[in-house]
Amino acid sequence: MLYRMIYEKGLAQASYIIGCQQSGTAIVIDPKRDIDTYLEVADQEKLKITHIAETHIHADFLTGSRELAAATGAELLLSDEGGEEWRYAFSHTGLKDGSTFTVGNLRFEVWHTPGHTPEHIAFLLYDTPASAHAPIMFFTGDFVFVGDVGRPDLLEKAAGYRGTMEVGARQMFQSLKRFRTLPDFVQIMPGHGAGSACGKSLGAVPTSTVGYEKLVNWALQINDEEEFVRELLSGQPEPPKYFAMMKKLNKEERPLLKELPKPRRIGLHDIQQALDSGMPIIDTRSKLAFAGGHIPRSINIQNNHAFSTWAGWIMDYEKPFLVIASDHEIADIVRKLVRVGLDNIQGYLPSIEEWSSQGHELEIVEQISVHDLYNVRNIADYTLIDMRGHNEYIEGHIEGAINIHVGYVQEQIADLPKSKTLAIYCAGGDRSSIGGSILLRNGIKNFVNVTGGFNAWKEAGFPYVQGEYPSATPTSVAYTSSAVVS
Amino acid sequence: MLYRMIYEKGLAQASYIIGCQQSGTAIVIDPKRDIDTYLEVADQEKLKITHIAETHIHADFLTGSRELAAATGAELLLSDEGGEEWRYAFSHTGLKDGSTFTVGNLRFEVWHTPGHTPEHIAFLLYDTPASAHAPIMFFTGDFVFVGDVGRPDLLEKAAGYRGTMEVGARQMFQSLKRFRTLPDFVQIMPGHGAGSACGKSLGAVPTSTVGYEKLVNWALQINDEEEFVRELLSGQPEPPKYFAMMKKLNKEERPLLKELPKPRRIGLHDIQQALDSGMPIIDTRSKLAFAGGHIPRSINIQNNHAFSTWAGWIMDYEKPFLVIASDHEIADIVRKLVRVGLDNIQGYLPSIEEWSSQGHELEIVEQISVHDLYNVRNIADYTLIDMRGHNEYIEGHIEGAINIHVGYVQEQIADLPKSKTLAIYCAGGDRSSIGGSILLRNGIKNFVNVTGGFNAWKEAGFPYVQGEYPSATPTSVAYTSSAVVS
Amino acid sequence: MLYRMIYEKGLAQASYIIGCQQSGTAIVIDPKRDIDTYLEVADQEKLKITHIAETHIHADFLTGSRELAAATGAELLLSDEGGEEWRYAFSHTGLKDGSTFTVGNLRFEVWHTPGHTPEHIAFLLYDTPASAHAPIMFFTGDFVFVGDVGRPDLLEKAAGYRGTMEVGARQMFQSLKRFRTLPDFVQIMPGHGAGSACGKSLGAVPTSTVGYEKLVNWALQINDEEEFVRELLSGQPEPPKYFAMMKKLNKEERPLLKELPKPRRIGLHDIQQALDSGMPIIDTRSKLAFAGGHIPRSINIQNNHAFSTWAGWIMDYEKPFLVIASDHEIADIVRKLVRVGLDNIQGYLPSIEEWSSQGHELEIVEQISVHDLYNVRNIADYTLIDMRGHNEYIEGHIEGAINIHVGYVQEQIADLPKSKTLAIYCAGGDRSSIGGSILLRNGIKNFVNVTGGFNAWKEAGFPYVQGEYPSATPTSVAYTSSAVVS
Amino acid sequence: MLYRMIYEKGLAQASYIIGCQQSGTAIVIDPKRDIDTYLEVADQEKLKITHIAETHIHADFLTGSRELAAATGAELLLSDEGGEEWRYAFSHTGLKDGSTFTVGNLRFEVWHTPGHTPEHIAFLLYDTPASAHAPIMFFTGDFVFVGDVGRPDLLEKAAGYRGTMEVGARQMFQSLKRFRTLPDFVQIMPGHGAGSACGKSLGAVPTSTVGYEKLVNWALQINDEEEFVRELLSGQPEPPKYFAMMKKLNKEERPLLKELPKPRRIGLHDIQQALDSGMPIIDTRSKLAFAGGHIPRSINIQNNHAFSTWAGWIMDYEKPFLVIASDHEIADIVRKLVRVGLDNIQGYLPSIEEWSSQGHELEIVEQISVHDLYNVRNIADYTLIDMRGHNEYIEGHIEGAINIHVGYVQEQIADLPKSKTLAIYCAGGDRSSIGGSILLRNGIKNFVNVTGGFNAWKEAGFPYVQGEYPSATPTSVAYTSSAVVS
Numbered sequence A, B, C, D: 001m002l003y004r005m006i007y008e009k010g011l012a013q014a015s016y017i018i019g020c021q022q023s024g025t026a027i028v029i030d031p032k033r034d035i036d037t038y039l040e041v042a043d044q045e046k047l048k049i050t051h052i053a054e055t056h057i058h059a060d061f062l063t064g065s066r067e068l069a070a071a072t073g074a075e076l077l078l079s080d081e082g083g084e085e086w087r088y089a090f091s092h093t094g095l096k097d098g099s100t101f102t103v104g105n106l107r108f109e110v111w112h113t114p115g116h117t118p119e120h121i122a123f124l125l126y127d128t129p130a131s132a133h134a135p136i137m138f139f140t141g142d143f144v145f146v147g148d149v150g151r152p153d154l155l156e157k158a159a160g161y162r163g164t165m166e167v168g169a170r171q172m173f174q175s176l177k178r179f180r181t182l183p184d185f186v187q188i189m190p191g192h193g194a195g196s197a198c199g200k201s202l203g204a205v206p207t208s209t210v211g212y213e214k215l216v217n218w219a220l221q222i223n224d225e226e227e228f229v230r231e232l233l234s235g236q237p238e239p240p241k242y243f244a245m246m247k248k249l250n251k252e253e254r255p256l257l258k259e260l261p262k263p264r265r266i267g268l269h270d271i272q273q274a275l276d277s278g279m280p281i282i283d284t285r286s287k288l289a290f291a292g293g294h295i296p297r298s299i300n301i302q303n304n305h306a307f308s309t310w311a312g313w314i315m316d317y318e319k320p321f322l323v324i325a326s327d328h329e330i331a332d333i334v335r336k337l338v339r340v341g342l343d344n345i346q347g348y349l350p351s352i353e354e355w356s357s358q359g360h361e362l363e364i365v366e367q368i369s370v371h372d373l374y375n376v377r378n379i380a381d382y383t384l385i386d387m388r389g390h391n392e393y394i395e396g397h398i399e400g401a402i403n404i405h406v407g408y409v410q411e412q413i414a415d416l417p418k419s420k421t422l423a424i425y426c427a428g429g430d431r432s433s434i435g436g437s438i439l440l441r442n443g444i445k446n447f448v449n450v451t452g453g454f455n456a457w458k459e460a461g462f463p464y465v466q467g468e469y470p471s472a473t474p475t476s477v478a479y480t481s482s483a484v485v486s
Helices: A036-044 A065-072 A154-159 A164-179 A210-216 A225-233 A243-251 A268-277 A287-292 A307-314 A330-339 A353-357 A370-376 A390-395 A406-415 A430-441 A453-459 B036-044 B065-072 B154-159 B164-179 B210-216 B225-233 B243-251 B268-277 B287-292 B307-314 B330-338 B353-357 B370-376 B390-395 B406-415 B430-441 B453-459 C036-044 C065-072 C154-159 C164-179 C210-216 C225-233 C243-251 C268-277 C287-292 C307-314 C330-339 C353-357 C370-376 C390-395 C406-415 C430-441 C453-459 D036-044 D065-072 D154-159 D164-179 D210-216 D225-233 D243-251 D268-277 D287-292 D307-314 D330-339 D353-357 D370-376 D390-395 D406-415 D430-441 D453-459
Strands: A002-008 A013-020 A025-029 A048-053 A075-079 A093-095 A100-103 A106-112 A121-127 A137-141 A187-190 A281-283 A321-324 A345-349 A367-369 A382-386 A421-425 A447-451 B002-008 B013-020 B025-029 B048-053 B075-079 B093-095 B100-103 B106-112 B121-127 B137-141 B187-190 B281-283 B321-324 B345-349 B367-369 B382-386 B421-425 B447-451 C002-008 C013-020 C025-029 C048-053 C075-079 C093-095 C100-103 C106-112 C121-127 C137-141 C187-190 C281-283 C321-324 C345-349 C367-369 C382-386 C421-425 C447-451 D002-008 D013-020 D025-029 D048-053 D075-079 D093-095 D100-103 D106-112 D121-127 D137-141 D187-190 D281-283 D321-324 D345-349 D367-369 D382-386 D421-425 D447-451
Touching: A002 A036, A013 A036, A013 A100, A013 A187, A025 A100, A036 A048, A036 A065, A048 A065, A048 A100, A065 A075, A154 A164, A154 A243, A164 A225, A268 A321, A268 A345, A268 A353, A287 A430, A287 D287, A307 A330, A307 A406, A307 A430, A330 A345, A367 A370, A370 A447, A370 A453, A406 A430, A421 A430, A421 A453, A430 A447, A447 A453, B002 B036, B013 B036, B013 B100, B013 B187, B025 B100, B036 B048, B036 B065, B048 B065, B048 B100, B065 B075, B154 B164, B154 B243, B164 B225, B268 B321, B268 B345, B268 B353, B287 B430, B287 C287, B307 B330, B307 B406, B307 B430, B330 B345, B367 B370, B370 B447, B370 B453, B406 B430, B421 B430, B421 B453, B430 B447, B447 B453, C002 C036, C013 C036, C013 C100, C013 C187, C025 C100, C036 C048, C036 C065, C048 C065, C048 C100, C065 C075, C154 C164, C154 C243, C164 C225, C268 C321, C268 C345, C268 C353, C287 C430, C307 C330, C307 C406, C307 C430, C330 C345, C367 C370, C370 C447, C370 C453, C406 C430, C421 C430, C421 C453, C430 C447, C447 C453, D002 D036, D013 D036, D013 D100, D013 D187, D025 D100, D036 D048, D036 D065, D048 D065, D048 D100, D065 D075, D154 D164, D154 D243, D164 D225, D268 D321, D268 D345, D268 D353, D287 D430, D307 D330, D307 D406, D307 D430, D330 D345, D367 D370, D370 D447, D370 D453, D406 D430, D421 D430, D421 D453, D430 D447, D447 D453
Parallel strands: A025 A048, A048 A075, A075 A093, A137 A187, A281 A321, A321 A345, A367 A447, A382 A421, A421 A447, B025 B048, B048 B075, B075 B093, B137 B187, B281 B321, B321 B345, B367 B447, B382 B421, B421 B447, C025 C048, C048 C075, C075 C093, C137 C187, C281 C321, C321 C345, C367 C447, C382 C421, C421 C447, D025 D048, D048 D075, D075 D093, D137 D187, D281 D321, D321 D345, D367 D447, D382 D421, D421 D447
Antiparallel strands: A002 A013, A013 A025, A100 A106, A106 A121, A121 A137, B002 B013, B013 B025, B100 B106, B106 B121, B121 B137, C002 C013, C013 C025, C100 C106, C106 C121, C121 C137, D002 D013, D013 D025, D100 D106, D106 D121, D121 D137
């Protein structure tokens, strides 16, 4: 038996390729969209991918299941649980609770495990004939993580299915009851690791066991359903806005990606055209370079681990766009884009050096240090905007700051206070640089970005408040699908 | 907690780097000798390697513990169990059964687990404060593998410690008793995977759990000590001859490797000098290329997964040597060599094209197909030599064949039957190509190599015998340390 | 002005990219078929390729002019000299003697320079305004090389245009007269370097000047037309057989290559199918590996500088084929194949290790050393076949050897002497390995390949004859287009 | 004969490797310091480097001649012309006008060609026996370039040898007289291409011929000595300050570089130490990123083609330093540093992301657009500093701007006008970013950097003055060796 976890750091997402060397066949569970990774492993290990399975309709990434099926001819095994509304709209082999299938000597038993989503299933693996009666691994998707369980509120918050989150929490409680019946020795292979927005306190250890989770996972320590529901629904971070789009694209018929896009290098002429036509430009350079100078109206999403998430959150899925990225980073960026379904890249500019040296206009982000803000200037002259998540804000923020999560800045543009200069901040500066670029794109120039953010503020020993809820909370925002950058 | 298995396919050997992100520190367990791998992981993950531990004095590879300690300043944690004879002869922190140490928030508890070797220890890991009382992983070295346990006969067979193998088997029985007391949910992180010579039936799954092994591992199914000892000592494959040298080098003071050797490209002049002086030449090309033509007296050890093992087995540790290998393979080959302590590479020749085109002598291996051997020629005109392991031979061989494991050909040279042409074979041709090159190096030219070996013989449907023990078995061979190629 | 020579060693072919930085435009002269090279240079240097020119209808490679025009939209500038028969059959801008065109500040003057071919033109470059009246470079194609001139016999010998070679030689004499009128200081940028089959004594220095060539080039030392014609037509090497196909493909409409083929890795099943259907297999491994064992009926064309030439010569342009080549060499091999228009690769097998280890039949080339041939065996028992070029044969060969150039072995199969075992040789073994594989493919097994070839024979001090013409010369062979491997 | 030009874009410097394939030997002329390039070419072409020659004591880079001699054992051939003061102080084979030496079949004739420097020699190559009496190439070093000749003022201006520049100009006139005696057809292989500070109008074509230069090179059009001297000495750009150091290091005994430094990745702790101890930090990121935020007191020298020159000019040769550069650029930067002898790199930091996110102080460069400067603010409130070369300044500058070449900012610090805010600019922003960082390092914060520089100013159509000399010219500056960043 071959076992390989493919871990994608940007989305903290785990997929698996499990093979039977004797039969030369393999299954991939929850594949990401850049499927060459699986084809290469299969190639190296001399295995043919004959099966592809998903644990549920993913919200945080666009799966590559159908691309992989097209490339390999493998059978597509998907949940038929959860009711009509959650049925995959394209051809597949439907799985139900109790279904089994085999890949060579490997036998998989399907469990229906609703909670995160109504149709969620998990796969219990038996390595026959070695252990026909003792399961070796449990592929749990977003049901049980190491140290956490899947959040049941995404459908309601991100996709607008009113009233589903409490139902989900109660289903999760029941699903976990059944989970406890598994032997302690079974290994848990989850769908996410630390950093995913699909749970709130995922551990950094990649794998665990049923017995260990029973002892350590918070969700398995609570035996009272009401308490469990309350705890599970509290403190979940803001769901990225693109999750609704992912749900839709993962469920319905859509054009397949034949191969990874190879965007062409563009010139200043193309930039000028984009500026004229309003085509969005993602500037992936560092926030400092962006602050130092950027092409007017471009959006700063730095090329780091959070790139996929922010790109999915901020960009309009319907619109083609350009990218500022160096030659040696563009291939990586393309992968990160297609993983969240942003395939519509029209080209990239490796550097804005030429733009700048030819005397074209550079837009600058005005910056202020925490020292200047607190000691030199009069802080009362500024309206402070805290662009972090609500949980972080509650844990501590600068007195008087209004909390507008960066993901909702675009919707709030019209309602932003205008009497004073805005001073925007986040934890370390990444999110406020995104937010600042959205302000500039909307013509709002009267703001400063606080370098180093709240981290620098605390580091400097300046006072801050804890635990107070401000009047304007992000949950009051009406999320509309048109509120993306366009 | 960061967890990373570093799996080296050539030796089927697993080492581990476990880090505590909070403190920024990490431990490496059983490092291989090309330590750059660990330094790179630590670098990427922003961890400082502060501890290095070994489970036992390894026999199958030269550890990089001391090289890694020199490069990082980390503390060296080694067993002080097993008696004076098994004490590491250089400076280290001694561990005993019950010792504990911490790496940031990670707490390690030391178990003395004799059986494979007298000093063998294992490490039980607690991830505090998350689970101060529930161990998460057990680093078992060559104590418990997935599906097997460490063999106790190496010291006796490979290193000449008479009478130790039965003692070891009984210790293993006791150590396994204690193993059963662990909770089922603990994950097992062993020192080897499938293909290692340190056990006889290792599984291909890299990790397991205590509970799963209790159910599936053959060694945990036997409750009677005598039966266990009998079973454990039977059917173990021939131990590679270099194991004795590894034991010695891993225990004693030796010069450290500062960095991986970068052998220079040599010319025909250097080859001529090597031929004149008798310096060994390892030809790493394919067996077919070797058969088609090679530099006289060179040894054919193909650059595949078994390279380290065969190089360790066949080569003389005292002698410098040359290598025939292409530019794009030499770096990989150097790693494989230093992993078994063969650091003394004097240079490499990328191709023998020039040697051949300038009219220098090429030595050829005469080959015969199984069809010709069985149908065209008179098989009675040949003395058949089966160069596989004894277990394979017993399972099936060509009638009349004498079994001389390729690792013992050098010692048997003088005693080889000389009346007829030898026909040498192994399973698929790799080992008989090594063996053929040893014959040629010793001036024996009256032989043919059977292409395709026993696999081709069976494929062709020709008859063979099973289960009969021949008169001359490899166990009768006296293993002397001088019997290496020189 | 940017100047870059792109030199392709395999065909000893030079192409040029010349750019005007001020206008940002560039021209490519005589592009090879893997055009990514030019696109990359243009990209790096921020130039747009606006013009593509050819000096003549090439015979030794398939040009990438039309692929490059399709990729860039550049104007295609081709000769309209030489009469209807030599007119390009697809859309282009026609050039005549005296035509001029400009690329930014660069002015090109067209010379009609027949001799090598009737339509041949050359380009005299002026770097205006720096030197509007002093030409800086002369792009001569196959008109004047460093130390040689283009051969006028290819059309007749390779493409069957009877009676053209003397006409061409006389035209060359006239073209050279005009060449002498150029100023000494003009730099010569030729279409080939040493090793090309388009001339007989090309120098190894890549560039020269008009004045230097006047002093050193043999062709410019002869003032008598008859003597010149005689000298030019004598001693030219055998033209590769694929030249006729290249002439045709370079002149006529043909499907364009969109991108370099990426052949898939195949398995043993595909090999078996190829063997069953008769699909040719090119084995690109070393001749020694081929001799040691190969898949039956495969053709050995080693992956070295001569690969393109031999593949073009030996393979059938109409038939799809497979390749044996390692993963790290296949991309290079694909380039070498498409350069001569062999685009029809169906897949590649990285190694025959698995074929061999599974007991499939291996074909072997029987080899003999020159020592054995001369000293041990009775040379009179063999019919010696010298597979080198006729010129080499005349310079020296083993007594009694028959000269059959390897390129004509396929046609001569039926007429090969059959009474004795054949002993085939060439200079160092490469060509006789090709020839041997053709013999085997045609069912002729009664031969031995002389390792080291004539070089080893001379090195050993064995006697040979010089200057005698054998009865059977290669010029008597009837070249038919069907006589390729199929 | 093998001919290969090695062109190093950063210094616009050409070196040559010329080999004789027949003897298997080669010479390198004017090697750069990262000598692995030559060793690789020699390796590929199967040549042994047996000779190394220099045309003169270089001022713009540290030669690798002695490193290459140490690595290969080659003979070092250096000028003994020009008098005692210009004699190399270490062991070498001395060459004089008329000396000859051979490398296989290649014969080199030495010409003494003073002008650029007193000891300057050039090498006339004959490819014997092909052309024993007709020279094929002339390796001219900094004597004759394509379109220009070497400047004779460097010794005086950069190295302080008073009164030498006119003498040099007259010697150059005489040397050129002799140059005219060469045949037109000889190819010119010069020591520099366009962009070098060793001449003033070098062409972009890499090679030329004697005859072409006679027609096109301005220096060969002037027959009157006085006019020639006047013309040659006028309009030469400011010589980089490090030239004096290069002259010294290239002439005297110095420790050799064994291999290219591999600087370690450092952490924030090392940065803090550097800040405490005053160790210089070179920040190689883009000027925009530097403006957006940088580690206080670091110097911005962007990693582009001019990096070597500016690093040599700005940095103190005696002091160790740190570098901010990404992992994928550091190797390239190390090469650029050692080429000008800056070997003392202590480590590098791949990103300042962590520095910034942990709340450490970021220094910012205040920027202003030309539009704001001209239209929004009152330009009279600023003292304008033009940091370009004097020639550029004369050609056109913003009215009222003072010209201080960026290379002299450090010396002028004390004398800078202090009454108003400084507005610094250059052509496109690179040099003013260097200059701005020097201001900040010296505690001067009251300045703004004009984005886009003079290019943007002109592009915007704002008025400027031409041809007026300001009162303070850079030639009045006293250049002292202590005036480097430290």
